[in-house]
Amino acid sequence: MSFWKTITRKEDPRVYENKDSHLVRSLKVRDFLALGVGTIVSASIFTLPGEVAAMHTGPAVAISFVVAAVVAGLVAFAYAEMAAAMPFAGSAYSWINVVFGEFFGWIAGWALLAEYFIALAFVGAGLSANLRALLAPAGIKLPASLSNAFGTEGGVVDLISVVVIALVAILIAHGASKAARVETLLVCLKVFAILLFVVVGLTAIKTSNYVPFIPKYHETANGPFGGWQGIYAGVSMIFLSYIGFDSIAANSAEAINPQKTMPRGILGSLLIAVVLFVSVAMVLMGVLPYSKYANSAEPVGLALRAAGHGGVAVVVQSIAVVGMFTALIGMSLAGSRLIYSFGRDGMLPKWIGKLDKAGRPNRALLTLTIVAIVIAAFFPFAFLSQLVSAGTLIAFMFVSLGIYALRKREGKDIADPSFKMPFYPVMPALGFLAALFVFMGLDYQAKLYAGIWFVLGLVIYFGYGVRHSFLAKKNKK
Template sequence: MAPTAPPTAAARPGSLRSQLTRRKPVEMLLADAGAGDGGHLRRTLGMGHLTMISIGATLGTGIFVVLGEAVPVAGPAVVLSFVVAGVIALLSALSYAELAGMIPAAGSSYSYSYATLGELAAWVCGWCLVLEYGVSVAAVAVGWGQYVNELLDATVGVTIPDAWSQPPGAGGHVNLPALVVVVLATLVLLRGVTESARVNTAMVVVKILALLLFCAVAFTAFRAGNLTPLFPLGLAGMSSGAATLFFSYIGFDAASTAGEEARNPQRDLPRAIMLSLGIVTVLYCLVALAAVGAMPWRRFEGTEAALARIVDQAGGGSVVVGLLSLGAVVAIASVVLTVLYGQIRILFAMSRDGLVPPLFSRVDRRTGVPRANTLVVGLFVSALAAVVPLGELANATSIGTLFAFALVNVAVVILRRTRPELPRAFRVPLAPLVPVLGAALCCYAMLSLGASTWIVFLGWMALGLCLYAGYGRRHSRLGRPAAAPVPPQ
């Protein structure tokens, strides 16, 4: 009899390949959502809170500064550019909605990747989310100081000196406003998730009212002639504007990080994700229409504070400009709060799986908050925002986000094939076409980013792989004898 060839489809138990591809069963993810070695998070958030978390993380600096960049590229067709960018974001949002309702875990796309692609892919996804959430919080906080100066100048005629509003290397000693806003957000998060959600809801209402105020003033100066020709730079200009504007939609996935704190996650998470994206898209298109109708598109060139300039030219006066600046300050503070919240929950899930130290998954019994996790992340991000010129590291947040989005789309396709019996409160229509298209568009957007951004991203990934090899792989919960991982496929 001829000798039987050794199997090659599956990795040997205990081999490096089996460790890197071991998957965490969906049932284990769901069981972990209700218990843990360091305690569990409390389910206190309703659909309204979840929707406001996503809006708070999405609706921020983008709409207040992005028109100055997108209108010169697209012309009046920037309104359609917002629609196209929203459709691209929608493809990934549909996948998030399906998985968030099916796997309501704090880890968001990190947990989805763990269940479908294996531990190494999950670590890479989680490390991308650390870049997306943690570094972007610092970058947004740096921009907050600039808007604070604009508000102070418009109201009391004074500004914070560069020495105390710029980091070393950018003409200052420390960025004090950036430090302050992160510390304040950390203190709010320490009080509890319900209190944090209420504060975020109030801030979201303020920034929506500020944008509606802008629209009311801008439409008084609306001229239909400013919209013709609609495509002065052709369809290519409209498409280029959509690529620029896509990053204004990043943040809608924040609600998925609250999966373990939602009262009815299977029902509310998909609805919150889709509703928040719809509200943000409508607001973006309304503001863009009012802006290009009130001011000829060629005059947007080199204008960062486009909304304030339009209000001033429309006769809104210093009071309206001051209110708009206040809305921008509140908008950015809301982004800092909600994105910092998401960062803490991602590390919480990774810590519970043993990939990062257990300190990050200990929950305070009184507040139901991972207190040590919140303090460590808050202190680290505040220091980063105060003294480090972020530069290309901040730009790399976009590529990390797109990579995580692509993995979520792939996870939908895999789970449809491997676990079709799992209950799904929401199903992506036209699957697998829609998730595959969503993943392809994310990859295309990644390839359109500059070489310097890719260099920083690859350096960040190399650092993450070193940390995984030195700590995560050895301490993984699935590597313990008591765990029963699903064999890699």
């Protein structure tokens, strides 16, 4: 078989339908809305608006959030059609494997895997830092050796991060439906905290803080500030917050009636997230001048205390810490389903793709948890943050272009979904270009690390996957 035919060999969608049929379909629209909102509206809603405003946009941070949402929305329509037509575990990895071939599916999946490994570790470390800050006034304090990653400020292991990631894994190991119920409860609590901040903050807004809404452009040590250049730089920082809808698609094999459930879950959660992000951003900018948020790790608390609502600040920040569990649940569910898909197809050792007696991919969950714990507990990894956006944007570009290949097969060997991406064939191209637009705005380091991760993926594919995949074995028969 030629090299080109080898890397473009495609999986029969009926094979995925059969393999994933052993997963329990128990998730409803409300479960996916909770998963999506819980993952998208993570801890960043309480920190990112102030940080981006101070570094790049000024009061126009709301515009950056809207532009980033438009980009994410274009791709989300493609995700919704793909998930409705092919409700398989692994989201983009499985879809691209079917429409473009094994190698391209692996690259898309490998790009997403960076998101789950690193983002899961980030949130675990972030929850640890915020919880320690809340406990410190009560005199509860861990020694530095158990508070920070290895080699960071005298740290050996971030103990709280290890514990919370492990607790979430134990919860998910008992079933996706049970995890989804906990997720729904925590998301409701987090949305309450956001709305509480917005309502209280509205009473302290000064319209003068919005002027000028788009400051004059100039270069700073952090890059462009003000003007449309600053807004564009803000989009690249913010986009990371919106990529959580992939966590919904990764669990589509466990959806009840995925034809309706998946589009509603993906698009609905993104819409709710946009409204919440823009609301928080506008209130923050109105309560204090944007420059006050420079170098602040908790701009929401800063704004509330400045407005004389210190008690509300404690409540909101306490709920925010608990609410971080929603992102951990969503990413652990999605990441474990992606790794399960790799094992299911023989791209990684098939042991990882085995289900337990209850039809749960707990071996994949264990793999994800161990790697995330190692990253979060022992390694300082702040420099890897933009690798999450870079990897996900690569997968988004694949999915957008994949709609063209999908349409040719819908109603034939792939089910004709009840939901389809509107304005075809223009919108898939816009989704691809929009994702490329954001990718080009990432800094040099992000692209460099994405390249290194891509090379590692190539080594694993050509060193293992290309010979051990089930497609390879099928073609030998």
